[in-house]
Amino acid sequence: MLFTLEDLFAAARENSPMLRREQKMIERTEAAVNSARKEYYPDYTLSAGYFNMGSMPPMYEVRADFKLPLYFWRKQRAGVAEQVSNLSQARRNYEATDQSLHGRTCNSIVTHPPFADDDHRSGAPCGGRCTGTTLRRPPDVPSPPKTRLPPRCRR
Numbered sequence: 001m002l003f004t005l006e007d008l009f010a011a012a013r014e015n016s017p018m019l020r021r022e023q024k025m026i027e028r029t030e031a032a033v034n035s036a037r038k039e040y041y042p043d044y045t046l047s048a049g050y051f052n053m054g055s056m057p058p059m060y061e062v063r064a065d066f067k068l069p070l071y072f073w074r075k076q077r078a079g080v081a082e083q084v085s086n087l088s089q090a091r092r093n094y095e096a097t098d099q100s101l102h103g104r105t106c107n108s109i110v111t112h113p114p115f116a117d118d119d120h121r122s123g124a125p126c127g128g129r130c131t132g133t134t135l136r137r138p139p140d141v142p143s144p145p146k147t148r149l150p151p152r153c154r155r
Contacts, residue, residue, distance in 0.1 A: 022094040
């Protein structure tokens, strides 16, 4: 079975914990932007309580609190701008990580032959526990020389 280069890049993106981490950071900063935008709106709290203190008559309490953001152009606008900047940074970090993964995948393909055969795996220093997607050698492709480096191994 042969894989195209695009298949290898897609598999690297799907299985990359670094890209998943960067995606979670984007989701986290998007939530922070939404939370900062909510500071523009009034906030209210309604509460009620009942107190029974033994020999004293029961007490009841009803309370309503309102927070009106009158000076939203000062604190709230700066908070939203900061979170939007953080979101932009998180997106750029994701792109940089994706480019790094793409480059490392290309480097791995150039450095290590993308074919696997049984005699090479058994002689690998990792004892055959090689990671990544390997390609099956077509019958007309000769075996790689024995001086080549083995595929990346788990440590």
